Amino acid sequence: MEALETSINYWEDALAAFSVGARGGVSGTLALTSPEEAEFCREIQDLLQNAYLLQERCELLFLDQRSVLFRSESGGPAGEGSVGRRTRLLSSHTASEHTKKEHHSSADSFASAEDQVADLRDFDDLTESVAEIENYELYQNAVKELEAGIPYRTLRTEVVGCGSDAEFLCKLSCLRAGFERALRDAAARAWLVDVGRQVLTDLLLFADKEPKEFLVAYEEMVSWSSDVANWHAIENELKSKGVKVVSFYDVVLDYILLDAFEDLAAPPASVLAVVRNRWLSDRFKESALTTAVWSVIKAKRRYLQYPDGFMSHFYSISEHLLPVLVWGFLGPSERLKDVCVTFQSEIVGFITDLFSFQKCRYTTVEDLSIDIMQHARTRAANITDKLAERN
Numbered sequence: 001m002e003a004l005e006t007s008i009n010y011w012e013d014a015l016a017a018f019s020v021g022a023r024g025g026v027s028g029t030l031a032l033t034s035p036e037e038a039e040f041c042r043e044i045q046d047l048l049q050n051a052y053l054l055q056e057r058c059e060l061l062f063l064d065q066r067s068v069l070f071r072s073e074s075g076g077p078a079g080e081g082s083v084g085r086r087t088r089l090l091s092s093h094t095a096s097e098h099t100k101k102e103h104h105s106s107a108d109s110f111a112s113a114e115d116q117v118a119d120l121r122d123f124d125d126l127t128e129s130v131a132e133i134e135n136y137e138l139y140q141n142a143v144k145e146l147e148a149g150i151p152y153r154t155l156r157t158e159v160v161g162c163g164s165d166a167e168f169l170c171k172l173s174c175l176r177a178g179f180e181r182a183l184r185d186a187a188a189r190a191w192l193v194d195v196g197r198q199v200l201t202d203l204l205l206f207a208d209k210e211p212k213e214f215l216v217a218y219e220e221m222v223s224w225s226s227d228v229a230n231w232h233a234i235e236n237e238l239k240s241k242g243v244k245v246v247s248f249y250d251v252v253l254d255y256i257l258l259d260a261f262e263d264l265a266a267p268p269a270s271v272l273a274v275v276r277n278r279w280l281s282d283r284f285k286e287s288a289l290t291t292a293v294w295s296v297i298k299a300k301r302r303y304l305q306y307p308d309g310f311m312s313h314f315y316s317i318s319e320h321l322l323p324v325l326v327w328g329f330l331g332p333s334e335r336l337k338d339v340c341v342t343f344q345s346e347i348v349g350f351i352t353d354l355f356s357f358q359k360c361r362y363t364t365v366e367d368l369s370i371d372i373m374q375h376a377r378t379r380a381a382n383i384t385d386k387l388a389e390r391n
Helices: 003-014 037-064 080-086 097-111 122-135 139-146 164-181 187-207 214-225 228-240 249-265 270-274 282-300 310-330 334-354 365-390
Strands: none
Touching: 003 037, 037 164, 122 139, 139 164, 139 365, 164 249, 164 365, 187 214, 187 310, 187 334, 187 365, 214 228, 214 310, 228 310, 249 334, 270 282, 270 310, 282 310, 310 334, 334 365
């Protein structure tokens, strides 16, 4: 396992050598200058994914406290020291003294296991998973597309649980096609509009807010965005914001929702100053916080390239929702905070599901589009059930 760890480090260094960051560009994107280098980089990525899977299986088989190698004659755990060994081995090109001690301890545990032998058939799962990925036609097409470059605004590799940036980009390409196919269905489009309206209205009602003005802004946004005559302006405006492809993932999930959650995790100083002032009453804090949020949005409106465009309509909706979310995450109400946290976790969970080989079929566009809508309905139902607790 130490040798495998060392090999992985070298392979990661080899892959990093082909990044733009290593050549003076933006870190995290691939710089493939020839078909040969593109193929080499793809093979290194595949090798790393297989190595990560093998490393994980080895840790579970040889280092996990539940392994037969760590059981005493009575069948119980061999000792408290084995509990911590499930974590990944430290990355280093040479074995440290700590790693050597761990290795020696593992050898002692192995010797004490007497005639108990690990079942190597467990590795069949690894072989099957690698073979399945090779059969994902849609994903394999995206791997080929990666050689020419897949545009993106922000790498969400860790957020969505992908093993590498390359895997994230390939799945992103597939999901764009999947959402496009799913939203060709008028019923699916109508459902997304309806569920968005319902969930956000319920959130406002849960916070004891009047949703009338929000509903007006929401319907104006839907009507304006549905007009084909505005699509060119939408595309130009969003591209000026760094959105590379106008798709449901890129606009709604990535640019609007995930960015909003990041902003909520690091609110402006003016907002924190209000919430943390212990001399103010909760009611005054909430009112002042709402004013602070509106001031931030008003300032952003002044710099809009298109005063009546997509972002203007988006800000009109945000004026009603952001104060509720900020107060929910930062305010004293545990009941509202619980709902806001659930809302966030379900949204992030939905996105993570989409990027999972186990949750979505990356075989054909049709299969992926079906899975996308199924997960969307499941997560929407979870949020609706949580918001229904206000009754």
